[in-house]
Amino acid sequence: MDRTEIEAKLTDLLVDELGIERDDITTDAKFEEDLDVDSLGVVELLMALEDNFGVKIPDEEAEQITTVGEAVDLVELKLNA
Amino acid sequence: MSHVALVTGGSRGIGRAVALRLGSDGHSVAVNYTANPSAAAEVVEAITAAGGAAMAVHADVGDTDAVAAMFSEIEERLGRVGILVNNAGITRDDLLMRMAPDEWDDVIQTNLRSVYLCTRAAMRGMLRLKWGRIISMSSVSGISGNPGQANYAASKAAIIGFSKSVAREIGSRNITVNVVAPGFIETDMTEQLGDEVAEQVIARVALGRLGKPEEIAAAVGYLASDDAAYVTGQTLVVDGGLAL
Secondary structure (H helix, E strand, C coil): CCHHHHHHHHHHHHHHHHCCCHHHCCCCCECCCCCCCCHHHHHHHHHHHHHHHCCCCCHHHHCCCCEHHHHHHHHHHHHHC | CCCEEEECCCCCHHHHHHHHHHHHCCCEEEEEECCCHHHHHHHHHHHHHCCCCEEEEECCCCCHHHHHHHHHHHHHHCCCEEEEEECCCCCCCCCHHHCCHHHHHHHHHHHHHHHHHHHHHHHHHHHHHCCEEEEEECCHHHHHCCCCCHHHHHHHHHHHHHHHHHHHHHHHHCEEEEEEEECCECCHHHHCCCHHHHHHHHHHCCCCCCECHHHHHHHHHHHHCHHHCCCCCCEEEECCCCCC
């Protein structure tokens, strides 16, 4: 799976699971500040990523994620690991 | 609506009555136990004989790895836990002056650490289900205090503060977190008190008798039901009017 596919999937999850406006989602968008996703929402998103991509994201690494781009990076890293 | 329920310490006493009640309410029930596999098997048989689904699952609920393994096993066999009943509890009664550190630690580990571990583990599945009921067993000891039970009362009072905090954290995700505080209920735990203490207690109970495990199970059944959808962060005291 390439980066574009990961981004597309992540965008769908943000729209479907967390009710974010599709137009607001950019690589640099910060979950808490720009997208109004609370800290529990970030946890939920990471769980959805785990389910959808079949990867395991440890809590320590999950805590480092603040932007959409960082989430894509992490999934890409895990998929290629 | 039918869900998967986990009752910690579900083989005996109040936990047994809760497991049977949730089974008869149509939920699939995981009956957790530590020491008594045959008692857990008996509860599972009673639920399945009545047409329900149930499984026994061994785990020391104060142990991190054991709790993780328990949740994996339940998820595999019954599905994601939607109803968690934190019931497992022990007493190591002693006057504080004589209370040894291990009497303190054992009680906090089993009664309180287990609530943290199991609630945390259950939350992941509940967030995915977008529905959940977390019900933890406190005690009137944790509300009014009881001589000889500083450790037990501390663990049971802590459960109330814990539940209120978690209720605030995950209320927006359709997960409720409540507490049931039983008074003196006819179980092995209160039988150890002896007749004389029992009589003294009964004299202070407005309803003039000890409670039955089924009467606590009924409160849990309510909090697990759709009728209690707008109740969270609460402590339901079921004590016959002892702690008034």
